[in-house]
Amino acid sequence: MAVPQPVLEPMVPVTAKVLGVRRETPDTWTLSLEPDRPGLPAFRPGQFNMVYAFGIGEVPISISGDPARPERLVHTVRAVGAVTRALAGSRPGQVVGLRGPFGTAWPVEEARGRDLVVAAGGIGLAPLRPVLYHVLSNRADYDRVVLLYGARSRAELLYRRDLERWRGRFDLDVLVTVDRPDARWRGNVGVVTALFQQAAFRPEATVALVCGPEVMIRFTLLELEKRGVPDHRTYVSLERNMKCGVGTCGHCQLGPVFVCHDGPVFRTDRIRDWLGKREP
């Protein structure tokens, strides 16, 4: 597991200018940000920033851009609350606050030389996109690479241009499915776990990365177990109520871990007992 790297003044935000805002789906936007302060720590795939809409509040948002281009920080935001709505509604030139990068990273180094299965549901593709950028920039380091992506509908697929470009490659298997097809959809219909039937990989030589709604994560892990991928080579990214980002406040505690500090990326065998744990 990657060890969190030190950040500059972890509780003090730096300002960043909004360079662009792109609408991905009816309720999801992608912001490109340029920090005002040069020399910020580079991020690793899977890490997140605390993004601050001044005067409204701060939320944890995974970094969804290319780790080889750390000067431009990309965040995909689903507008579900006051802060995310404010961020989604921001305009180029506006200024937001940033703290980070925080948290653990996807094990892209451990996956070298192996097959890589990336399984994402809905907005769960956002923290996994940096993995795909990294892998495609270092394609010779990996064997088979498979992306399984499920969304509610065609309109709710993230990063359509990336998906179309990736599907055109001969060195990457991209399988996409939607739960609710419209009349224009010609692709797979069904949940993301059903895509495993069509995915070609060697379970004994696979590292799997999973992110999406927690129910999707649990069923995807069952599918990976059924196919023989051991728990110690599957990783999940969890979402909890993260506030401080540095493992101090305790809001994101999950059993013995703080998701913001010990996660959000966890090796499955280390949190297996806590997945799906219900509040008393």
Place this chain on the structure above:
Amino acid sequence: MTKVPPEVLGEHPFLQNLSPEHLRTLAAWSRELEFGRGELLFREGGPATGLYLVRSGRVSVELHTPDRGPAPVQTVGPGEAVGWSWLIPPHRLRFDGRALEPTRVILIDGEPLRAACESDPELGFHLLRRLVGMLAGRLEAARLQILDMFRRR
């Protein structure tokens, strides 16, 4: 329409590890069929002709509705099987199966297959175990779809 050798049948994931004897039995009632994009493999309400094993291409399992036309509920791809109404009375199809792209399947005729399952309980058990696995997967997928896990709360 082409007969299917037992060894080719045995390569399909649905029938993997079935004994050579059982594969020979199934091969007697198996044929390979090809469907063009948009063609129906089977149609709701029609007689359940048998078990389809997809070798290549993709099959959309769908219901035709008067207001929306075909409503796809699931896609079945290479290595998967589709069709279990041949086993369950009244042996009538519940859904349409449409090729989304050029698709090759193996069709094992339902009637002799049913009779073989009755007369050879070991073959019946092995096939039922596979069918139950397939049904459990489809049921789980349908439940997750109903749950609508991506819906904004």
